[in-house]
Amino acid sequence: MELAEDEVLGKAYDARLMRRLLHWVRPYRALLAFSAVTLLSFSFLDLLPAEMIKRAIDGPVARWREIGRDEAVGQLLDLSLLFLGAVLVSLVARGAHSIIVEWIGQRVMVDLRRELFAKIQRLALRFFDRNPVGRLVTRVVNDVESLYQALSAGIVSIFGDVVKIAAILGFLLWLNAALALWIFLVMPPLFVLSLRFRRRQRQAYRDVRMEIARVNSRLQESITGVAVIRTFSREDRSREEFGALSEGLYTAHVRTVFGFSWFFPAVEFLFAIAQGVLIWAGSKCVAGATLTPGEFVQFWFYINLVFEPIRDLTEQYNVMQSAMASSERIFRILDEPEEVPNQLDPVPISAAAMRGEIEFDRVSFAYEGENFVLRDLSFRVAPGESVALVGATGAGKTSIISLVSRLYDPQRGSVRLDGRDLREYDKYALRSNIAVVLQDVFLFAGNVLENIRLSHADIPEERVVAAAEAVGADRFLARRPGGYRAEVLERGATFSTGEKQLLAFARALAFDPKVLILDEATSSVDSETEAMIEEALRRLLPGRTSLIIAHRLSTIRRCDRILVLHRGEVKEQGTHEELMAKAGLYRRLYELQYAAGPPGLPGRTASFSLD
Amino acid sequence: MKRFRTILAFAPRYRGLIVLGFVCLVASRTLALAVPKILGRSLDEITRGPALDPDFVAAAAILLVAVSAVLGAAHFGMRWFLITTSRRMERDLRNHLFGHLLTLDPAFYQRRATGDLMSRASFDVEQVRLAIGPGVMYIANTIFVVPLALALMLAASVPLSLVAILPLSGIAVVGRILAPRMQILSRKVQESAGRLSTRAQESFAGARVVKVFAREENEIREFDGESKTYLEASMRLAWVNALLRPSLMALEGVGSLVLLFAGGRLIVGGEFTVGQLLTFYAYQRLLVWPMIAIGWVLGLFQRGAAAMIRIDEILAARPLVPEPADPVEPGPVRGDIEIRGLTFAYDGTPVLRDVSLAVPAGTSLAVVGPTGSGKSTLAGLLLRQHPVPEGTVFLDGIDLTRWPTKALRSSIGAVPQETVLFSDTIRANIAFGRPEAPLEAVVEAARKAGLDGEVAAFPAGFETLLGERGVNLSGGQKQRTALARALLLSPPVLILDDAFSSVDTETEERILASLAGELRGRTTILVSHRVSTVRRADRIAVLDQGRIVETGTHDELLRLGGRYAALERRQRLAREVEALA
Structure with missing residues (x-):
């Protein structure tokens, strides 16, 4: 399961990964240095108040009878003002630090996301076949986020915490080594306890997420299937099963509650022990005059201050751990070799100079391993010729058109355009010079005009309009507010299937390519749209090399030649009449699809209407 | 708190835990106020310098650790008892809500998006829990600590x-x-x-x-x-x-x-003494967190209350089809169906008008008609998915409204228009209505539905998982699984609502042929828009805009030359046109 892969944790520090990560931070090193300065200043300023308090206690408070009341109050005021100064400067430093670190983290995240996303976009379709979309989204969104956390909450705070802990411990040692060592005794248990707590909580939350997913998917299924549950009288059993899942979620939650319940009291208790030790051992020092009462209080404040960073450090350990795992996964993608590499010195390609001859020369192709879907396939499509690809599911039709767009490279043999292997062209130029109409027409966010032009922004608007008129798309476009500038929402949600289909034809016609690839929609459309599509095809095919995965008989008959494919090989070819006369595979396919089997049964595509 | 009545109804059963939780809360907060006192007194002793009394200080240190140990235990108890109880109540509410959802009719679900219901059952339940768990705990904490700490501070100075x-x-x-x-x-x-x-x-x-x-x-x-x-x-x-x-x-x-x-x-x-000041300072620190938390806790209550309202809305929905007040005690069901002058409106729109039909036990009736003619509603009414008007629909001569819903549903096997399968094994999906059915029975049902061959080809056969984590079936395979599910019940009455729409005609033909024996002696209602599906039925009723416009056998209706004949001609023509093309 994906969850498992994504939550595997390794070490919290890996020098090799760290070096690569630092590469991303480099552009911001000046700011980073500045943030370190702010960090050091407020960490230092945080230590000042306790010093002021010590001075107050050992100074005016202890000696006010000697120096006089007014003088004592004056000294108190001076100390308080210094204290105030420290508080105010630390406020500014802390604020500045927080905003700078956030800014660096966010910038690095944007940079890294762009690079990662662009890399994924450049990877071949094979990569997408192997990696589920959800996993890729996790890489780009969550893994990058966890690197950001490592940067903003991890590396920087670790530096700050370590400095702070070292400073406090060093100071305490200097102040009174024996007492300090006594108190340090509680530090290792605190560290171990915190580490244990974080680990357990992490695991517990992972369990909670899994249980939530279980409960939710059951909930979802039960809501969509409630009629079935009731029809089959499964209510009691469903309730029981849901109850069991619900109990599982409850148990997982309770484990997290347990963690929180013991950890905070335990830390408090360790703190109490530290205080007890301080009172007991500290009083001895005071009695022996090796420690002043003011220093005793200072000790108390510093113990207070050192607890928090120690607790935090353990959290940062986890942050770093998951960041290392994330960066490993991110770098794996960044290092992914490109399977359909682009020619460095490509043969120029242009729609105008293209003849449009397509040739498959002994092509063998497999999506995976030795599972060949095309076997030693050879055929040639002359310039201007239209060829229908016919065959059962899995015959290799889609693979053929994928190879022509160079979404994949064949394992053996060569696919040629105008006599040159496709690998000699720039793949992006190649793709933008072939018009493709896919089954599921895809509209991009933007407006209608942009969607018809696509990568050819130089197509004049008149030609776009003419193309839309030619395929009959102008009729529904005219009804839309904004016409050709009507906004297209995400993936064309506001257009019907038929409308999208016509827009795709307009796209192809406006661009006027030499090569057209058409994967005809299987879904039935209403008769009006059907007629429009036929009309559009009538205009689109002449003079163009076309490869068509055809489902409609009218389309098949419009083509110059039919290639009948079976298991990746061409079994028959010819015109409809020739193939029907042959009484072979084509005829059988034809009967299955269009004549719907034995006599007496109605045709598949017939729709019910009593009007 | 009144607004949280629904979830608080689950509180009494955890009375003991809640009381324990509050006892721990009071104990831990009281001790938390005692700690600064001990600290202060020790400090006062220490500020005496070399003249301090070491025994007093040692006793204070021991007392501090001892008090903190009890405090820690009480603190643990407070969180543990109060928060786990809120989790228990959350679980109870979730289960209650789920149980309630199962009692609601299709009409309810048609008006609500699944996502919305999901969000109420998971997100909103959690919001309510946050209010009655952490929310209550922090409020109680504040109510207890703030006045006491303030009083102690005021008493000092x-x-x-x-x-x-x-x-x-x-x-x-x-x-x-x-x-x-x-x-x-x-x-x-x-x-x-x-x-x-x-x-x-x-x-x-x-x-x-x-x-x-x-x-x-x-x-x-x-x-x-x-x-x-x-x-x-x-x-x-x-x-x-x-x-x-x-x-x-x-x-x-x-x-x-x-x-x-x-x-x-x-x-x-x-x-004042230095020790007193330290005590005072510690009290002030105790007040910081409640001050920061108060806004957050109020927010918890607001969001919790809003979530509770959304949950209550669902709990207030009542099934439109109530259990009969004086149910009959049904014996073995024969499967005699009679519909007399049934008129039914859906949200004010009439869907069926004055429909009368009789399906004698063991015969088959096909209902054909265009989309929206009321075919599926008719099927749904027989399953009592909608409220059936009294005196209109009878099974074995007994008014449907007097049948206990369970008995009714267990005697009718249905294949609904929209196939719903669950993320479970194929076997469990087929055995959905008879979970204890032996494997042989499941395989037999699958065979009758024309599914066995394909299932055998799956990696784990009938134990193959379906859904997200398993195999995705094609539309036709899903429909046949649903058919097997209904057949496994061997019900006296079988309703197939457009059960072959995703199955190709050839396979449909094969299944219908193999079902012929199975259907004999069973009352069968077939809803379809395909002539191929319905032509073999004993009787065919043509429905248009909620009315029955024609009834008869396939041949009779063809001779009649009406709507059905037109439909048959259309479907035949379409085929011929394509054959000619």
Whole structure:
């Protein structure tokens, strides 16, 4: 399961990964240095108040009878003002630090996301076949986020915490080594306890997420299937099963509650022990005059201050751990070799100079391993010729058109355009010079005009309009507010299937390519749209090399030649009449699809209407 | 609290745990107030310098650790008892809500989006839990600690208390001003993150299209734009964050320093001791968290109450089909169906008008008609998915409204129009209505539904998992699984509502042929728009706009030359036209 892969944790520090990560931070090193300065200043300023308090206690408070009341109050005021100064400067430093670190983290995240996303976009379709979309989204969104956390909450705070802990411990040692060592005794248990707590909580939350997913998917299924549950009288059993899942979620939650319940009291208790030790051992020092009462209080404040960073450090350990795992996964993608590499010195390609001859020369192709879907396939499509690809599911039709767009490279043999292997062209130029109409027409966010032009922004608007008129798309476009500038929402949600289909034809016609690839929609459309599509095809095919995965008989008959494919090989070819006369595979396919089997049964595509 | 009545109804059963929780709360907070006293007294002794009494100090140290041990245990108990109880109540509410959802009719679900129901059953339940769990715990904490600490502070020194409270109220004010702003901004950051995910998701899902149209650069540009929007949203939140935490810490610092000065002055005057001041300072620190938390806790209650209302809305929905007041005790069902003058409206729109039909036990009736003619409603009424008007529909001569729903449903096997399968094994899906059925029976049902061959080809056969984590069946395979599920019940009455729409005609023909024996002696109702499905039925009723316009056998209706004949001709013509093309 994906969850498992994504939550595997390794070490919290890996020098090799760290070096690569630092590469991303480099552009911001000046700011980073500045943030370190702010960090050091407020960490230092945080230590000042306790010093002021010590001075107050050992100074005016202890000696006010000697120096006089007014003088004592004056000294108190001076100390308080210094204290105030420290508080105010630390406020500014802390604020500045927080905003700078956030800014660096966010910038690095944007940079890294762009690079990662662009890399994924450049990877071949094979990569997408192997990696589920959800996993890729996790890489780009969550893994990058966890690197950001490592940067903003991890590396920087670790530096700050370590400095702070070292400073406090060093100071305490200097102040009174024996007492300090006594108190340090509680530090290792605190560290171990915190580490244990974080680990357990992490695991517990992972369990909670899994249980939530279980409960939710059951909930979802039960809501969509409630009629079935009731029809089959499964209510009691469903309730029981849901109850069991619900109990599982409850148990997982309770484990997290347990963690929180013991950890905070335990830390408090360790703190109490530290205080007890301080009172007991500290009083001895005071009695022996090796420690002043003011220093005793200072000790108390510093113990207070050192607890928090120690607790935090353990959290940062986890942050770093998951960041290392994330960066490993991110770098794996960044290092992914490109399977359909682009020619460095490509043969120029242009729609105008293209003849449009397509040739498959002994092509063998497999999506995976030795599972060949095309076997030693050879055929040639002359310039201007239209060829229908016919065959059962899995015959290799889609693979053929994928190879022509160079979404994949064949394992053996060569696919040629105008006599040159496709690998000699720039793949992006190649793709933008072939018009493709896919089954599921895809509209991009933007407006209608942009969607018809696509990568050819130089197509004049008149030609776009003419193309839309030619395929009959102008009729529904005219009804839309904004016409050709009507906004297209995400993936064309506001257009019907038929409308999208016509827009795709307009796209192809406006661009006027030499090569057209058409994967005809299987879904039935209403008769009006059907007629429009036929009309559009009538205009689109002449003079163009076309490869068509055809489902409609009218389309098949419009083509110059039919290639009948079976298991990746061409079994028959010819015109409809020739193939029907042959009484072979084509005829059988034809009967299955269009004549719907034995006599007496109605045709598949017939729709019910009593009007 | 009244607004939380629904979930609080689950509280009495956990009375013991709740009482324990509050006892722990009171104990832990009382001891928390005692600790500063011990600290202060020790410090006073220590400030005497070399003259201090070591036994007193040692006793104080031991007392401090002992008190803290009990305090820790009580603190643990407080969280453990109160929070786990809230989790128990959350679980009970979730189960209650689930059980209630199962009692509601299709009509209810037609008006509600699944996503909305899901969000109420998971997100809203959690919101309610946050209010009655942590919310109540923190409020109780505040109610108990704040007055006591204040009283102790006032008792120590009134002027010092006034000085100490001022920065605290500053904390409350800053919290109240910035916290809501933070909440809004972090929601915006969340939304932005959501859009970023969606953007990436759509782009990756459409990889083929992006490549075919050489749109990579565009996609990168758009994603980068979204990514920058996310940065902007995050930075807006960062500014508030950069203001909030440092200023809270600064206010805390100011709180300490005014104590240092004002308290110091009192000590210098001999009115106060250093130990007393430390105690005082510790009390002030106890008040900081409740001050920061108060805004947050109020928010918890507001959101919890709103969530409770949304949950109550669902719980208030009642099934439209009530259990009969005086149910019959049905014996073995024969399967005689009679419909007399049935008129039925759905949300005010008449769907069936004056429909009368008789299906004698063991015969088959086919209902054909265009989309929206009322076919599926008719099927649903027989299953009592909608409220059946009294005196209109009879099974074995007994009014449907007098049948106990369970008995009725267990004697009718149905294959609904929309196939629903569950993420479980194929076997469990087929045995859905008879979970204890032996494997042989399941295989037999699958065979009758024409599914066995394909199932055998799956890696784990009948134990193959379906759904997200398993195999995805084709539409036709799903329908045949649903058919097997109904057949396994061997019910006296079988309703097939457009059960072959995704199955190709050839397979349909094969299944119908193999079912012929199975259907003999069973009352069967076939709903379809395909002549091929219905032609073999004993009787065919043609429905149009809720009325029965023709009835008869296939041959009779063809001879009649009406709607059915027209339909048959159309479907035949379509085939012939294509054959000619």
